[in-house]
Amino acid sequence: MMAQRLEQQQILDQEHPPGLHFIIDEGALRRMVGSPKVMVQQWEHLLEATERTHITVQVMPFSEGAHAELADSSTLMETEFHGTIQYLETLATGNIATNLPATALARARFDSLATNALSEKTVRTLL
Template structure:
């Protein structure tokens, strides 16, 4: 019986290119789909779906494939491009600039910044309206966070409205894990998290969330979002206005130490372990 194997155009997309190269490397190694699957702990059909661009590979899978096929990190490198391609098309230009930035400054009024979200928190946020391709969306968001794992990561400042701590996203357990993660990230030398308390009153972030990117050799950028898409500009006046507003936000926010204390207090008082907590989550 002849098996109909889909022919891929490797230039069609990063996902197609990944699948094309995976098939080529597997066949060069003389392995069937099932044989490679058994080596990397998945089914042969799963390998086949990735080879035909029907599934999006994850980083762990790519690392196992590199080890199995001796491809010298090829698929671990390619998976970053693949996952970035899964971001919304309007967001991809910002993600590319974010990955190049030397300094990242963000103010978030409603949600934890994407660079600091846990997997469970991100899954809840990204699956609110549509859970189609949710695994790929979550993997793409977590992939963005790898810039903080570099040997020389960007200096990252995050100011969060206190409302972010109280807005229960995904249930008590998810929020407890998320706030604990903020405390862990706060301990990194190149990451600073400040909370803008309710007692700050009117402030320069009332117009909404935004981000500032600074580069060593490129113009600075201001990034904002509406409910449809994002907007990025290097207009000097906009950058100046955003920078001044951010300085004022940081001045009005609690210190990093006091912010950590507030996060810890909310984590324990609002999301701490209590009898019946699981039942309330399911209500």
């Protein structure tokens, strides 16, 4: 599985990589998962990602309080042929939405989070 994930990441090194914008809850950065060495490696990986012009990494700080939008993992994809697609993943299931009302709401919620999240410059100081 790890080899497959590493292979998938090669898309980020192609001539015209997709644009990526992540908003991560500060708890995901602070909660120890694995060893301290693993955590440092993950932080280094995020720092490297912020150096790529097509990748934006923001952090929703604890000071912003709880946000329902951060309870699950949501991915928005803009495609040339299919428009906006939302993939919403919970602990038990994953759902795809392509209808305009659902994807428009997801975009508005994401934009709201991005407005309140820390900038990339500030994220670099957290890591």
